[in-house]
Amino acid sequence: MLDRLWVNIAVQMKFYRRNRLLLVVGLLFLLLSAISIIFSFVFGSTTGRFEIVRSVLTQAGTFAFLFVGGLSLFSISAHLRNRSLKMVLTKPCPPEIWLGSVYLSATLIAGALFAVIAGGTALLCWIWGIPIQSGFFLVALRGLSGALVASFYLGFLSVVMHPVMAVLLAVLLNEGVFYGLRFALLTAIRTTGGNPLLPVFEKATYLLYMTLPVFDPYAEKVAAAEASLRATPADWRVLLQAGGYTLTVGALFYCLSLFFLKRKNLM
Amino acid sequence: MLAAEDVTVRFRKGFRRRPIVALDHLSLRVQEGDFLALLGENGAGKSTAMYCFLGLIHPTQGRVLLFGQRPELGGRSYGRIAYLPEEPHYHLYLTVEEAVTYYARLSGARVTTAEVGSVLERLGLAEFRHLRLSKCSKGMKQKVGIAQCLFHQPVLLFLDEPMRGLDPIIVREFREILANLHREGATIIMNSHMLSEVEALASRVAILDRGRLVAHDTLTNLLRTEQDHYSLELAGADALPPYLTIQSRNGGTVQATMPVGSFDDFMSYVRERQLKVSSCVLTRRSLEDSFLSVLRKEKPDA
Numbered sequence: 001m002l003d004r005l006w007v008n009i010a011v012q013m014k015f016y017r018r019n020r021l022l023l024v025v026g027l028l029f030l031l032l033s034a035i036s037i038i039f040s041f042v043f044g045s046t047t048g049r050f051e052i053v054r055s056v057l058t059q060a061g062t063f064a065f066l067f068v069g070g071l072s073l074f075s076i077s078a079h080l081r082n083r084s085l086k087m088v089l090t091k092p093c094p095p096e097i098w099l100g101s102v103y104l105s106a107t108l109i110a111g112a113l114f115a116v117i118a119g120g121t122a123l124l125c126w127i128w129g130i131p132i133q134s135g136f137f138l139v140a141l142r143g144l145s146g147a148l149v150a151s152f153y154l155g156f157l158s159v160v161m162h163p164v165m166a167v168l169l170a171v172l173l174n175e176g177v178f179y180g181l182r183f184a185l186l187t188a189i190r191t192t193g194g195n196p197l198l199p200v201f202e203k204a205t206y207l208l209y210m211t212l213p214v215f216d217p218y219a220e221k222v223a224a225a226e227a228s229l230r231a232t233p234a235d236w237r238v239l240l241q242a243g244g245y246t247l248t249v250g251a252l253f254y255c256l257s258l259f260f261l262k263r264k265n266l267m
Numbered sequence: 268m269l270a271a272e273d274v275t276v277r278f279r280k281g282f283r284r285r286p287i288v289a290l291d292h293l294s295l296r297v298q299e300g301d302f303l304a305l306l307g308e309n310g311a312g313k314s315t316a317m318y319c320f321l322g323l324i325h326p327t328q329g330r331v332l333l334f335g336q337r338p339e340l341g342g343r344s345y346g347r348i349a350y351l352p353e354e355p356h357y358h359l360y361l362t363v364e365e366a367v368t369y370y371a372r373l374s375g376a377r378v379t380t381a382e383v384g385s386v387l388e389r390l391g392l393a394e395f396r397h398l399r400l401s402k403c404s405k406g407m408k409q410k411v412g413i414a415q416c417l418f419h420q421p422v423l424l425f426l427d428e429p430m431r432g433l434d435p436i437i438v439r440e441f442r443e444i445l446a447n448l449h450r451e452g453a454t455i456i457m458n459s460h461m462l463s464e465v466e467a468l469a470s471r472v473a474i475l476d477r478g479r480l481v482a483h484d485t486l487t488n489l490l491r492t493e494q495d496h497y498s499l500e501l502a503g504a505d506a507l508p509p510y511l512t513i514q515s516r517n518g519g520t521v522q523a524t525m526p527v528g529s530f531d532d533f534m535s536y537v538r539e540r541q542l543k544v545s546s547c548v549l550t551r552r553s554l555e556d557s558f559l560s561v562l563r564k565e566k567p568d569a
Contacts (some may be wrong), residue, residue: 004372004373007369007372007373008373011361011369012367014360014361014365015360018360018399055338063429079358082356082359083354083356084356084357084358084359086321086323086350086352086356086413087350087356087357087358087370088341088373089323089340089341090321090323090340090341090345090350090425091341091345091346091348091370091373091374091375092341092342092343092344092345092346092347092374092375093345093373094339094340094341094342095340095341095439096341097341099343122337176295202429232437263325264339265318265323265324265325265356266323266324266340267314267317267323267324267421
């Protein structure tokens with residue numbers, strides 16, 4: 001089975017490597033990053049450079065989050081839509097292995113991408129003579145954790161619905177939206193008080209808020225570390241918790257994806 | 268080896284979710300060593316039946332048993348199966364060589380580059396080994412499908428329109444491959460519209476019409492070989508033997524038909540009387556005739 005897992009991961013990697021859309025997005029990101037770095041090389045001061053490094057780290061992290069988040073969605077929906085999955089599952093290769101290879105390959109790419117981001121910012125610090133802060137690695141690892149949650153969540157959505165619907169759902173109906181909605185409903189209940197439907201809506205939004213995955217777990221606990229890029233032992237403990245959350249959510253969405261994939265008619 | 272028991276598949280299609288019965292209470296058994304051909308018009312449910320057998324779609328009602336168990340996608344039993352899909356739905360981003368190696372390795376075969384090369388050579392794909400499947404013609408993709416069936420010595424083959432898009436040389440070679448596999452004991456289930464291929468290869472035939480099984484018998488029974496006869500034309504005969512059925516008389520020339528079994532008697536009769544036979548043609552009922560007559564029975568207005 002391990003052999004089949006590696007064979008599938010290798011094929012997934014070929015899928016990502018040969019996909020023109022992913023290539024264009026990657027190149028676009030590299031171009032934007034390069035322009036921003038060259039610009040700061042020419043015009044930046046030493047104090048400004050620290051801000052630039054932080055900005056590069058944030059920008060690259062956001063890009064990597066979106067890129068990695070889309071990988072599983074892209075792979076699952078492409079294989080489902082071009083119906084090539086039936087060539088895999090009519091061989092002694094169970095859906096567990098194939099789905100595992102999709103998520104593992106996305107995880108490997110995410111790991112490599114965030115390693116490059118952390119390494120790149122460390123290199124910039126070294127070139128510009130800025131002390132390398134452990135906070136760089138904390139931010140990169142937190143970014144990796146969030147990107148993996150997004151990858152598993154979008155992967156699951158792409159099994160159950162059209163990829164465009166999946167993206168719309170993830171963008172428009174995420175936990176942040178329901179958090180804001182609940183806050184607004186609570187304010188409305190406090191100010192008007194009379195409408196009996198409002199508490200029902202509030203409970204429903206709270207349920208959805210609790211159910212939907214958080215892409216940036218425990219963000220408020222490491223906000224100071226992310227701002228100063230200086231991580232304390234407490235911040236690393238929070239990172240461990242975030243890692244645990246990612247593993248749990250990943251396992252949950254893997255199982256859900258598998259459940260729905262097995263019930264799908266693969267014609 | 269394979270049993271479908273009262274299998275019904277219903278889909279909902281289109282914006283209005285119109286219900287469609289793709290398979291209607293299909294019951295079918297395939298024994299070890301059978302070469303079963305599934306025949307039917309477009310949309311009769313042949314491919315749906317195959318998807319059901321393979322576990323790719325779940326019956327709304329009834330059950331399918333593959334090697335005595337419900338098909339569990341990707342299970343160990345699939346190591347004994349080869350599947351060639353109707354449409355070449357392969358991993359289009361892979362090259363010919365990569366795809367064949369990938370599918371073979373998934374089947375459990377430990378293939379070397381040389382082994383893959385030799386199969387590609389045999390199927391005339393060697394020069395395209397580095398071409399991506401997205402750039403290949405339909406026929407070439409079909410050959411890739413055939414190649415991936417040949418590595419792990421399958422005991423049960425599912426072939427969905429296997430000859431479609433193939434050139435005559437490869438059709439002939441593939442026919443020989445299938446005949447050999449069948450001779451060696453493999454069980455084959457094939458969907459095809461090429462009745463001549465079915466007639467040449469299959470041992471049993473099942474005919475589907477609008478999802479229903481309307482005929483399932485051995486090829487011999489379906490062809491009703493007892494109805495085969497000779498149409499002949501002979502001159503100078505006066506007293507004709509009783510097994511000849513006269514169709515017409517034109518002066519001294521008689522046009523008649525004769526059962527296949529009377530051929531030897533007829534030859535003796537001709538030799539004794541020194542008669543001149545100007546033509547003697549074996550008229551066989553073809554699978555096409557049987558197929559059409561079964562369908563006409565189902566749809567008299569068609």
